[in-house]
Amino acid sequence: MMPRGCDMGSIVERAEQAGADEVEVFHVDGKVTSIDIKRDEVSLAERSIIYGMGIRASVDGAVGFSSTNDFTKVEEVIENAIRYAAIKSQDAGDWRGFPSNSKYPKVDGVFDKKLHDIGLSACIDLCCEMIDGAKSVERAMPTSGSFACSSSTRTICNSNGIMVCESGTLIEGSIDSVARDGDISTASEFDISRSLDIDFYQIGFNASDLASRSLNGITIESGEVPVLFRPTAFADIIGHALVPSLSADNVQKGRSALCGRLGTAIASEELDIIDDGLLAKGVGTARMDDEGTPSQKSSIIVNGMLENFLYDCYTAGKDARKSTGNGVRHSYSSAPSVGIRNMTVQYPPTDIISETSHGILVSSVIGMHTANPVSGDFSVEARNAFMIRDGSICEPVKSLMISGNVFELLQKIDGAGFDVRAVGNILTPTVRVSNQRVIGSRG
């Protein structure tokens, strides 16, 4: 299939003639349908068409990048990429080349024809189900929500002979609810999938149910207690405080607390963390990453030991090894950098809540983006937290801060539930941390 608006092969040839040692063209063609919800009404239906390309050229061991969706500017974009590569090569010629001669694995569950063909009317129906779910809980109402489904095709062509293309679909819904009975409490819930298999009513119900159950919380004293992080909370912590330290780019630049820690114990003995670009139906699943490296499954932490970092082509070249298929782009207008595909947290599961005699259950946290990505220190507000006593979830807790360090937290994990959930591209169960500093508002 020829991508809309450009002949990628001829762009590669033109850039080579213009002086590039190597060339890569990344092209995206996609459509998105999205719907906004305000209170219990569909307030906006939106469709967008996105296509464009990014060109990377290498000159003397350095790479330059430029992009456009205006195909009359292709010559200028080629020129920019080559010029920038030449300027950069004066600093360092440590680029080892684009992928070549790759064989691509087969992946399952990334494209759903029904989702590709879905009409607006069916999308609105799904939103209404989500709203109905949120309205089904006494004392609670939805405040806002969103829905999006997309279908897009990525094509990568490079001067080493790679020409690979893949189509994928994605659907997601989220809703915020507020509950009132004198006191006021909010909660949000979401779900995301590669195919049309989400229960939208349940998303709405869960948000309102959580908001309602969080009403009239107690305040507690500060101290160190066992804390159980629900998947949404734990994924947020891992994503902001641990993931940056696993990037080979940060390791090579001395910006990771895990520099020099390969082969050493960094987490509780029973904890495994895997990044899997091949996971069936995963949000981050594809045959190839965004620079054409075949996707793979990489063990990052095994039995608490740090086994591997995440690499794209550039960082792999610097360490004279192969990319782990973690070259990720935000859009055609950005160059690839190291990113996770589907990061999976694994720990022997038990009936974790009923095994906890005393602790706090935290559904989500706010402020995790303020974590220190280098040291792993964080200080966040816990949202929709509950006391756990004698194995049962008891009264809600208001105004609770949690502060700590992700690397200390990893060592203190002593349990996990069966409730593994994909929070975007991080999959995790509820995780228990044996003693965690919490700051209550009762002094």
Added chain:
Amino acid sequence: MDADFHDIKILETSNTSIILDNGAIEEIATSFSKRAGVRVLVDGSWGFTSTDDIDAIDDALRSATTLAMQAHEKAPCTSFPIITLTGPTNIRHISKVKKDPRDVPVEEKVQLLKDIEQQMKLPQIVSTNVHYSESEIHMIYTNSEGAECESKLTRCGFGITAIAKDGDLQMGSDSRFGVCGYEIFNRYDALSLANDVATAAVQLLSAKASPGGHLPVILDPKLAGVFIHEALGHAAEADLVLEGCSILKGEMGKRIASELISVHDDPTLPEFGYYPFDDEGVLPARTTIIQDGVLNHYLHSRETAARLGFPKSGNARAQGCGIPIVRMSNTFIEEGDASFDEMVEDIQYGIYLIGSRGGQTNPGEGVFQFNAEKGRLIENGSLTTPLRNVSLSGNTLEILKNVVAVGNDLKYHSGLCGKNGQLMPVSDGAPHIMISSAMVGGSA
């Protein structure tokens, strides 16, 4: 059924960014894009189409109309009368820059960033990052009321990060962005800023963990600005008020803060949140959110103004060709008359919180959490021990009522504000403010 209103926005942008990492070029990239967004209102329901094909506006208009009609038929919204424009409908603003960044050779920019980086080479600094970006956005806005607006805005700026190591790692960072050209480097001394950032990172290595609990605090202008933006500004956005997701709902005309506090949002100030017309073609003006402690105005789009029966809007903004929503611009706490030294002298035991690593707020519950970049202990009226990773959290309205002094040293800081997945350039302004009691948490 006919459309009640439509508008069309066409954007052409070019963007260049340079990243210098540990003194070496990490990235130089230029992107060009053209995009159109078309919005149609049918009886309270919006349809929106955005496309990379700006030659197909008629198709996009048809598609948006169909979307609005289908949305209306399937799940009708409460209708509202869109308020008509009262100001001028033809606004043309071509920003004048002293030095067009595109006229400066890339090689020269790279050299300047390298000079900036050199200023960070202190013994304990193990890693540095300097980034630069310039963009030019050409926007043409038209609507079914006959408005025709055009603007060309240039934005330019830089950010600096230094990491110091001595056992553990500490970070310092700062940035300066503006609606201006390459003269940003004349306006600010990037070299000394780089040195300050590196020095701050090194000093944090020996800083102590902060004590926790309810204490008197002083917020520096940067953190006070982040606080007023995040905790109060978002709650004043009328779309959140309408959603029932703001603690300011039902508080209009009531005293919600110390009478020392007045807060304004002003898109006309020449700061990073400046715009000549909003993304609905409205000529913007200053909005006073709080006057002497009393809630005075919310921030509005044309829809929220109509729904709440308010006569004017001017705060609808969109990232690129996204859908316009209610956003802040340049939001600031009006200057008071206290000096910083007087504030410190008034505190027996408390904390001075400096800078911001960002924060988050829940405008519906009125709770917030921010992490300061660093802090100083205040003992017996003097600044003492340097502190690290200090955080501030609590209830927005309680904090606003607990303000006991407002400084005479207003400063603006540029930033990007995220809402509904759209990032907008804004600036936050504040002087030093003193709060009699706030919850401070350390992360040690």
